[in-house]
Amino acid sequence: MNRRAAAVGCLATVAVADKVIFRRRLPWLLVGFFDHPAHVATAALAALALGPRPREWTAGLLVGSLLPDLDHVPLAVSRVHPTLDDPRPVTHCLLAVAPVAVIATLRDDRRLRGAAWGMLAHFARDVGVGTGVPLLWPVTRRSFRVPYPVYAAGCVALALRAVLGANLQNHAERANLGAGL
Numbered sequence: 001m002n003r004r005a006a007a008v009g010c011l012a013t014v015a016v017a018d019k020v021i022f023r024r025r026l027p028w029l030l031v032g033f034f035d036h037p038a039h040v041a042t043a044a045l046a047a048l049a050l051g052p053r054p055r056e057w058t059a060g061l062l063v064g065s066l067l068p069d070l071d072h073v074p075l076a077v078s079r080v081h082p083t084l085d086d087p088r089p090v091t092h093c094l095l096a097v098a099p100v101a102v103i104a105t106l107r108d109d110r111r112l113r114g115a116a117w118g119m120l121a122h123f124a125r126d127v128g129v130g131t132g133v134p135l136l137w138p139v140t141r142r143s144f145r146v147p148y149p150v151y152a153a154g155c156v157a158l159a160l161r162a163v164l165g166a167n168l169q170n171h172a173e174r175a176n177l178g179a180g181l
Protein backbone atom coordinates (compact mmCIF):
# COMPACT_ATOMS: atom_id res chain seq x y z
CA MET A 1 0.00 0.00 0.00
CA ASN A 2 1.38 3.41 -0.79
CA ARG A 3 1.76 6.16 1.77
CA ARG A 4 -1.15 8.21 0.44
CA ALA A 5 -3.64 5.34 0.58
CA ALA A 6 -2.36 4.33 4.03
CA ALA A 7 -2.78 7.90 5.35
CA VAL A 8 -6.35 8.12 4.03
CA GLY A 9 -7.12 4.68 5.49
CA CYS A 10 -5.77 5.68 8.92
CA LEU A 11 -7.74 8.93 8.88
CA ALA A 12 -10.91 7.03 7.94
CA THR A 13 -10.27 4.52 10.76
CA VAL A 14 -10.06 7.35 13.32
CA ALA A 15 -13.14 9.13 11.88
CA VAL A 16 -15.34 6.00 11.87
CA ALA A 17 -14.17 4.90 15.34
CA ASP A 18 -14.88 8.28 16.91
CA LYS A 19 -18.22 8.66 15.16
CA VAL A 20 -19.30 5.35 16.69
CA ILE A 21 -17.77 6.11 20.12
CA PHE A 22 -19.37 9.57 20.35
CA ARG A 23 -22.75 8.81 18.77
CA ARG A 24 -23.54 5.57 20.57
CA ARG A 25 -23.12 4.99 24.25
CA LEU A 26 -21.46 1.63 23.81
CA PRO A 27 -20.54 -0.54 26.80
CA TRP A 28 -16.90 -0.07 27.88
CA LEU A 29 -15.88 -3.48 26.53
CA LEU A 30 -17.14 -2.70 23.02
CA VAL A 31 -15.54 0.75 22.90
CA GLY A 32 -12.14 -0.99 22.77
CA PHE A 33 -13.01 -2.58 19.42
CA PHE A 34 -13.16 0.93 17.94
CA ASP A 35 -10.72 2.80 20.19
CA HIS A 36 -7.74 0.45 19.79
CA PRO A 37 -7.68 0.50 15.96
CA ALA A 38 -7.94 4.31 16.22
CA HIS A 39 -4.87 4.32 18.52
CA VAL A 40 -2.89 2.23 16.04
CA ALA A 41 -4.11 4.47 13.18
CA THR A 42 -3.03 7.62 15.06
CA ALA A 43 0.47 6.23 15.60
CA ALA A 44 0.59 5.04 11.97
CA LEU A 45 -0.33 8.57 10.80
CA ALA A 46 2.64 9.92 12.78
CA ALA A 47 4.92 7.29 11.19
CA LEU A 48 3.61 8.06 7.70
CA ALA A 49 4.10 11.79 8.26
CA LEU A 50 7.70 11.22 9.39
CA GLY A 51 8.51 9.29 6.22
CA PRO A 52 10.50 6.07 5.79
CA ARG A 53 11.77 4.66 9.11
CA PRO A 54 13.43 1.38 10.09
CA ARG A 55 10.95 -1.50 10.13
CA GLU A 56 11.74 -2.38 13.78
CA TRP A 57 11.04 1.19 14.90
CA THR A 58 7.68 1.23 13.12
CA ALA A 59 6.72 -2.18 14.56
CA GLY A 60 7.63 -0.93 18.05
CA LEU A 61 5.64 2.25 17.50
CA LEU A 62 2.48 0.36 16.56
CA VAL A 63 2.75 -2.03 19.53
CA GLY A 64 3.61 0.87 21.87
CA SER A 65 0.48 2.70 20.73
CA LEU A 66 -1.55 0.06 22.62
CA LEU A 67 0.72 -0.48 25.65
CA PRO A 68 -0.86 2.09 28.01
CA ASP A 69 -4.16 0.19 27.72
CA LEU A 70 -2.61 -3.07 29.00
CA ASP A 71 -4.68 -2.61 32.16
CA HIS A 72 -7.73 -3.34 29.98
CA VAL A 73 -6.78 -7.03 29.85
CA PRO A 74 -7.50 -7.83 33.54
CA LEU A 75 -10.39 -5.35 33.54
CA ALA A 76 -12.02 -7.11 30.57
CA VAL A 77 -12.36 -10.34 32.54
CA SER A 78 -13.41 -8.69 35.80
CA ARG A 79 -17.07 -8.45 36.74
CA VAL A 80 -17.22 -4.68 37.04
CA HIS A 81 -16.02 -2.62 34.10
CA PRO A 82 -15.05 1.03 34.30
CA THR A 83 -17.27 3.58 32.59
CA LEU A 84 -16.15 6.03 29.93
CA ASP A 85 -16.47 8.82 32.50
CA ASP A 86 -13.88 7.28 34.84
CA PRO A 87 -10.42 8.88 34.93
CA ARG A 88 -7.75 6.96 33.04
CA PRO A 89 -5.28 4.89 35.10
CA VAL A 90 -1.67 5.86 35.83
CA THR A 91 -0.43 3.66 32.96
CA HIS A 92 -1.22 6.90 31.10
CA CYS A 93 1.54 9.06 32.59
CA LEU A 94 4.92 10.17 31.26
CA LEU A 95 6.61 8.22 34.07
CA ALA A 96 5.30 4.98 32.49
CA VAL A 97 7.17 5.85 29.28
CA ALA A 98 10.44 6.55 31.12
CA PRO A 99 11.59 2.91 31.72
CA VAL A 100 10.88 1.98 28.08
CA ALA A 101 12.77 5.07 26.85
CA VAL A 102 15.71 4.46 29.23
CA ILE A 103 16.09 0.76 28.30
CA ALA A 104 15.74 1.67 24.61
CA THR A 105 18.58 4.18 24.96
CA LEU A 106 20.82 1.90 27.06
CA ARG A 107 20.41 -1.03 24.66
CA ASP A 108 20.19 1.15 21.56
CA ASP A 109 17.06 -0.83 20.69
CA ARG A 110 15.03 0.54 17.78
CA ARG A 111 11.96 -1.51 18.66
CA LEU A 112 11.81 -0.16 22.21
CA ARG A 113 12.53 3.36 21.01
CA GLY A 114 9.56 3.02 18.65
CA ALA A 115 7.46 1.64 21.53
CA ALA A 116 8.23 4.71 23.68
CA TRP A 117 7.07 7.01 20.87
CA GLY A 118 4.04 4.78 20.38
CA MET A 119 3.06 5.27 24.03
CA LEU A 120 3.27 9.04 23.51
CA ALA A 121 1.10 8.68 20.40
CA HIS A 122 -1.41 6.81 22.59
CA PHE A 123 -1.52 9.76 25.00
CA ALA A 124 -1.92 12.18 22.07
CA ARG A 125 -5.24 10.49 21.22
CA ASP A 126 -6.40 10.05 24.81
CA VAL A 127 -5.93 13.75 25.68
CA GLY A 128 -8.50 14.54 22.98
CA VAL A 129 -10.93 11.69 23.61
CA GLY A 130 -12.71 11.01 26.89
CA THR A 131 -11.60 12.11 30.32
CA GLY A 132 -8.00 13.03 29.42
CA VAL A 133 -4.69 11.69 30.68
CA PRO A 134 -2.94 12.00 34.10
CA LEU A 135 0.30 12.86 32.31
CA LEU A 136 2.16 14.22 35.34
CA TRP A 137 1.23 11.52 37.88
CA PRO A 138 2.46 11.21 40.68
CA VAL A 139 3.13 14.97 40.83
CA THR A 140 -0.56 15.58 40.20
CA ARG A 141 -3.56 13.35 39.50
CA ARG A 142 -5.00 16.03 37.27
CA SER A 143 -6.06 14.74 33.85
CA PHE A 144 -4.85 16.81 30.92
CA ARG A 145 -7.31 17.29 28.07
CA VAL A 146 -7.65 19.13 24.79
CA PRO A 147 -10.90 19.64 22.85
CA TYR A 148 -11.56 16.78 20.41
CA PRO A 149 -11.22 19.06 17.31
CA VAL A 150 -7.59 19.75 18.31
CA TYR A 151 -6.82 16.01 18.17
CA ALA A 152 -8.81 15.60 14.93
CA ALA A 153 -6.98 18.55 13.33
CA GLY A 154 -3.67 16.97 14.39
CA CYS A 155 -4.63 13.73 12.60
CA VAL A 156 -5.62 15.65 9.45
CA ALA A 157 -2.32 17.60 9.57
CA LEU A 158 -0.33 14.34 9.88
CA ALA A 159 -2.26 12.82 6.95
CA LEU A 160 -1.63 15.92 4.81
CA ARG A 161 2.06 15.83 5.67
CA ALA A 162 2.20 12.13 4.75
CA VAL A 163 0.47 12.77 1.39
CA LEU A 164 2.69 15.77 0.57
CA GLY A 165 5.78 13.81 1.63
CA ALA A 166 4.74 10.92 -0.64
CA ASN A 167 4.24 13.34 -3.55
CA LEU A 168 7.68 14.88 -3.01
CA GLN A 169 9.28 11.43 -2.76
CA ASN A 170 7.61 10.32 -6.02
CA HIS A 171 8.77 13.53 -7.68
CA ALA A 172 12.36 13.00 -6.49
CA GLU A 173 12.31 9.35 -7.61
CA ARG A 174 11.05 10.37 -11.06
CA ALA A 175 13.71 13.08 -11.27
CA ASN A 176 16.41 10.54 -10.34
CA LEU A 177 15.10 8.11 -12.95
CA GLY A 178 15.15 10.90 -15.53
CA ALA A 179 18.73 11.82 -14.58
CA GLY A 180 19.75 8.18 -14.92
CA LEU A 181 18.42 7.85 -18.47
Ligand SMILES: [Zn+2]
Residues within 6 Å of the ligand: 068, 069, 088, 092, 122, 126
Ligand atom coordinates in the same frame (compact mmCIF):
# COMPACT_ATOMS: atom_id res chain seq x y z
ZN1 LIG B 1 -5.69 4.77 26.80
